[in-house]
Amino acid sequence: MGNKKRLSIHFAEINLHDNIELLNFMERKERGKLVAFWVAEWISTQISESIDWNSEEEQTPYFEALRPFNDSLRGSQIYAPKFLDFLNTNIHYIEKIQQDIRRFIKEIFDGYKKTEQQKREFGANLVRIPMDTNSQGQLLEKINQIKFEFTYAIDKKNGFRIKPVIQQKIQNFEQLIYKDFMDHLNEQQEFIICKSCDEVIADPSKIQVSNYYQGKGALHEGCREDYKRKQARIRKQRSRGKI
Numbered sequence: 001m002g003n004k005k006r007l008s009i010h011f012a013e014i015n016l017h018d019n020i021e022l023l024n025f026m027e028r029k030e031r032g033k034l035v036a037f038w039v040a041e042w043i044s045t046q047i048s049e050s051i052d053w054n055s056e057e058e059q060t061p062y063f064e065a066l067r068p069f070n071d072s073l074r075g076s077q078i079y080a081p082k083f084l085d086f087l088n089t090n091i092h093y094i095e096k097i098q099q100d101i102r103r104f105i106k107e108i109f110d111g112y113k114k115t116e117q118q119k120r121e122f123g124a125n126l127v128r129i130p131m132d133t134n135s136q137g138q139l140l141e142k143i144n145q146i147k148f149e150f151t152y153a154i155d156k157k158n159g160f161r162i163k164p165v166i167q168q169k170i171q172n173f174e175q176l177i178y179k180d181f182m183d184h185l186n187e188q189q190e191f192i193i194c195k196s197c198d199e200v201i202a203d204p205s206k207i208q209v210s211n212y213y214q215g216k217g218a219l220h221e222g223c224r225e226d227y228k229r230k231q232a233r234i235r236k237q238r239s240r241g242k243i
């Protein structure tokens with residue numbers, strides 16, 4: 001289920017303290033590497049900045065914790081418990097990225113809802129982008145970390161022809177998330193609103209989109225049960241009212 005979602009949206013939605021959700025996310029293949037690789041690399045870079053490399057006492061536990069991960073990458077994709085411990089102890093390095101991306105998603109979609117409203121009230125010509133300028137600056141700063149590179153790429157769809165391209169060069173986990181998020185926003189055609197919680201559905205499926213435009217309304221996967229319960233309660237109240 002989760003793996004069909006966009007990487008950045010999937011990341012924003014998982015519970016990082018649930019090992020099953022975490023492992024499911026880490027087994028995604030993104031740009032030829034497992035996401036686990038990007039995550040492990042990110043955490044180890046963050047930690048290594050604070051390690052005293054002259055001290056064996058500090059170095060050894062760090063390499064010990066990463067070893068089971070390196071071993072499991074060579075073998076199967078079942079991560080050793082020791083690597084999971086390493087992840088769980090250091091999850092705050094990833095959590096920071098998740099909090100930022102969650103905040104950006106929320107503010108972009110709040111802005112979207114306001115813009116929609118303005119368009120209805122004042123017409124398309126008077127619409128301005130209401131995303132808070134502070135957040136906008138922070139988001140663009142994140143995206144500006146991504147460098148470009150010139151390369152000759154093999155076009156697999158087109159008879160394996162070689163063509164020159166300028167593309168983004170992803171160097172770490174944070175950049176991977178923001179590149180995906182930028183692509184997601186630029187490519188997304190449909191923004192639709194959940195009829196239960198009134199928030200935007202960030203990554204709607206085809207069924208959700210078609211239900212929405214047919215007037216049936218759409219629901220977040222997580223809101224479905226809640227909505228059913230609410231409807232059942234209303235029906236009950238109505239039938240009681242008739243008697």
Ligand SMILES: [Zn+2]
Binds near residue numbers: 194196197198220223
């Ligand atoms: Zn919802």
